[in-house]
Amino acid sequence: MGSGDLRDGRHAGPRRGRGGCMTARPLVALFLATVALSGRATEPPAASPSDAGHAATTAGNPAAAPDRSPGADPLALAIDAIVEREAVGPVAEPCNDAAFLRRVHLDLVGTIPAAERVRAFLADTAALKRVELVDELLASPGHARQMALVLDAMLLERKGAGAEAAAWRGYLATAVADDRPFDQVCAELIGTDGATPATRPAVTFQLVREVDPLRLTRSVGRLFLGRDLECCQCHDHPDNADLRQADYHGLRAFFQRSSLFNPAADQPALVGETADGEVEYTSVFTKESAKGVRPRLPAGLALVGEPLPEPGDDYVSAPAKGVRGVPAHSRREALSRMLVESAEFPRVLANRVWAMLFGRGLVHPLDGHDPDNPPVHPDLLELLAAHLRDGGYRLRGLVRGIVLSRTYQRSSAPLPLDDAARAALPSFIDRLAAEQTAAEGALPALAAARDAAATRAQALFAADAAARDAVAPLLEPRAKARVAADAASALAKNAADELTKKTAQGESLSQAATQAAAAAALLPDDKVLGGAAAIITARAAEFAPTLEVARGALAARTTEAEAATAALAAARRAVEEAAVARPPVVDLTQADREAVAARLAWQGARDRIARIGMRLVLARDMIRHGELMATDPAAAAALAGSIDERRMALVQVARLRPLSPEQLAFSILTATGRLATARAAAAAQLDKEPPAALQAALPDRQAAVRGLYEELGIVQQQAGFLGAVAGLYGDPLAGDFQASVNQALWLGNAPDLAGQLQPGGDGLVARLVALADDGVLADDVFLAVLSRPSDATDRADVAAALAGRADDRAAAIAEVVWATLASAEFRFNH
């Protein structure tokens, strides 16, 4: 799903390495305890018409038999319907079984298939073997591991979670294994403060950004709203009217009150938040400025009806030295809800999943969702977004629908560009032209509706802002009155308490005086007693004024308290009266929603018109190519390249896409046989020291929990290797493909890799050395490394490489294996 980031993670290597070196068993145990628990609680995914086909296949429901008839996945059918209807000329043939097996293994479980798997799949004659394979892979712990690594790179933008890496990956893997609604996961990442053990891993998202409002603003804009608002920190985008400084600061206002809180030295960091703190900004270009910026999603909904608490009511826990602030109303928490309910969220997420499986988003770059960069297939993006939204944000169903589509399973062999390819184009052009005319005709009405809705919303928000401005100066007097009233009430209570005490003392004295006088009267000869009685009586008489003073004080404090309370009531009334002018929250929300919806409807129509235009141009270019072939072959060749690129963008043919660093590392480990060794070691470790959570897991969850442990154990064990690859290769989705000489040097000379090609142990080379027949050996190499049988030329090449090398056959075999590992065919998903 790639970070789609401009920066692509040179930090990833060492940091990942460090993360992997640390021992975090308690944390792993912790999250796996959650797996075991949530396993019981997992509910079947919310059924919806669109995901009825896949719901039965999720892990929670192993008993229900999925419908695996060809094309049974309604999402797959819908994807193909759109893509094939909109295709310009022919689409590519389906890829062969070997290519499909490799592709789907890389995408779903992050590595090439083992040689025996390739053999078995190619030999399998079942009609539905592709569907069965997909379901098996999606349910496997390897899928959870792969998605955890993808999400890790995407969400942390390859910054690495440091000491929290194992717990963080475990959290993500668990979410994937349970197919947790992904909107909940995302809301958790942003809303949590990390204060409870269950939320510790999720808060990593904020902690790696040091809870810095600016960094969070940029990341959340890019990752979840599909917009890079970076330049809008200082000014409106010079070339893009839809990227405004107000958007940046509106989003920032949600984070402005949050900050990193470091408790005692040995305690983990948390997120603290204050109850106040507003955003203001000035444009460096126009010097326009704004204060008290209202929290608002970029070009989206505003946070309305924020409470205006008085001092004392504003915090659950007020911030102080060493005390973390927890406000009664958290703006960040409000964002976490609003974000996942936004129109952008499902589109951006769907686009990222698509990019993970096709190497390029329907909107590209992934954080370039803006009006001047429409999706290549607007209807398809809408379909995928609706699938997520209506299907409870279960990623597994979305992935299943996509990989079962014909569109995903196309060959990467170049499409023909000949007369047959052009045959249907004239009628296609007529149809598109008609669609274009109709769509353009509908646009003015949509634009008018957009403007009307925007005007309505603006009027309401202006009224609200005016009322807020009127309220604002009244808040401080109210706060002061509240503080004064609270203080006066406290004083009055003290005075009352004092009077009660004094009254009791007075009564006690007076009783003592009466009784002492009675005793003295009964014992008239006892002078001492008489004296004492006189003293007590005198004391009782002396006490009376003290009592009066206390009574007077109470009366005075009570009067003051009543006055202060009255003043507070007046201050509150003033606020309330001023606030009456604020439009009701429900009206604001409604108007805001309508304005956003009307804008999106217009935008959608514009996107469609733009894309119809693009396809018309392509269709005409293809016809022109036919004409140029005869007159200007050079121009025809240049045009053919551009036509191929556009047909690839329209997913009519599969794109060659470089393996991600994780896919590359795992594929090398799989090919050389080290993964099998690592897996055995991880399993042995589980046998030797079965973690408590594994022992505690219910019988029907044992296998799943164990599988996750094994996968994450491998990631931790191979952290050094994974880190080295990630450091060198970066993130190919981040921008464009790069091949560096450092990568090639590593591949050629890294001792770690050379070690994997030694004939020792039970690795690939050791296995091959035992084979006497060069043809069998060639086939084994190609199955193990390139996931396909060798052809005659391959076998001839291998035979030539081994000829005359009887003396150092192991070295010669290692050379052959290296050549396949270093080949372009291995480097790319094809």
Next chain:
Amino acid sequence: MSRATTSPACGSDAHRLSRRGLLGGMAAAAAGAVAARPALARVVAGSNKRVLQIFLHGGVSQLESWDPKPGTATGGPFRAIPTSVPGIHVSELLPCTARQMHHLGLIRSMAGGSDDHARGQREMFSGRNQPAPLDVPDLGAVVAKACLTDDFPLPGHVLIRGAGGGPGNASYLGPRYAGVIMEDAKPPAFTDRPAGLTAEADRRRAALRARLDDRFTGRRRSADTDAYTFSHGQALELLDQRRVFDVDLEPERDHDRYGRSEFGRHCLMARRLLEHGVPFVQVNHSNYDTHFENFDFHIEQLGEFDRPFAALVEDLAVRGLLDDTVVCVMSEFGRTPRINAGYGRDHWGKSWSILLGGAGIQRGAVIGRTNADGTEVVDRPVDHGHVFHTVLRAIGVDSAGSFHVGGRDVTIADPAKGPITEFLA
């Protein structure tokens, strides 16, 4: 692949010895089979411009180096000495460098810097105020990006390390431009063939790989597959050029001239790399963080620095390389004019100095001025952003331009700043 959208116009001088062109030509010839240059070759390049950055890690004292204030309360015990440029004086701790001053220039008005090591270093490396929400590449990556040609077999961004220094961040420019580290001037990682693999065996397996690639790309050729197969050829070329990384191949005489210290060896290594056309070389000299006994430490540190640095400048000048090479000597910040109780100086970003010289720079110029006791800049305050622009302009890169990366334009340098134009030749 990204490219500069403006034309940095690194104009090359055909009459001058062009090692990069020479090596590049050899590499292209050797690459043979991969005749077509990858489409990612759209870098603006082909010049022989280079940047040498000496980073005095920890923060050198401007008062003991480029902006002495003898006889003042802040000035410390050292004298100022005249240099080869009449009117410019530097600290007496830099006698050799003083004699090369006519090749160099000074900025004595560095202001607005950080007092924090990490932040100051990021700012000086990246030319952007920190913390920046956008992760930005280091100068070395930008220079490599602007100057590298695809047929150049050596890395474009090399960091010669003692201790300290950044990772050579290439950020969004991608792994091709990330810093290659030569720990203690040893060759970069993975330039030793694994035990048992001869050059002949390496070529043999490469030939088999090339045959496999020919068949695969015959069906599915793309710019990406071209770039990938090309990088393998580059790696083999680099192994053939591995001698470039062996400083021991420099004459004994030069080892003596540069001194047998670690920094001397590193400077000699830098000369070797620059001679072979590497566009960006950083040498790190550590550690100038002199909170205690500032003066003793500077005698020692600058004593190490002065002779090799001066020898390097002199050699670059004599060999004609200085006309193509920008020389920078900088730190993350300067040191407090106030001398503390431990005879130390603390972190200071308010009024300090750096050195720039060589290609594209007005030699013998001094930019800006501090007041009598060095506590404030009184003329032409500049910071890391201006320096970043200036260095790029000095090698002919339009620093106000943008790189086109991942579908968008990203400004090369901080758009709120610009070059110190009067410092440019």
